[in-house]
Amino acid sequence: MNYVRISVVFYLTAETWGGHDAGSHQFTGIAKYLNSYTFTGRRNCVLATYAGIAVIFLYLKLKPKKKKAVATK
Numbered sequence: 001m002n003y004v005r006i007s008v009v010f011y012l013t014a015e016t017w018g019g020h021d022a023g024s025h026q027f028t029g030i031a032k033y034l035n036s037y038t039f040t041g042r043r044n045c046v047l048a049t050y051a052g053i054a055v056i057f058l059y060l061k062l063k064p065k066k067k068k069a070v071a072t073k
Helices: 039-062
Strands: 003-005 011-013
Touching: none
Parallel strands: none
Antiparallel strands: 003 011
């Protein structure tokens, strides 16, 4: 049985968190990498979310600034 150490006193099993072993599910396509049934799938969902947020932030930060129109007399 796989244990995840949370602190010195508390141990939680993978089943406590609702996780299952990856071999019991037959995923195909993108569900193989992004799912809520395995710890790896959950991690990949989190990483994809963080990557999406980072891409949006970088796009907004690095896009060219609009120049103000200069009025001529």
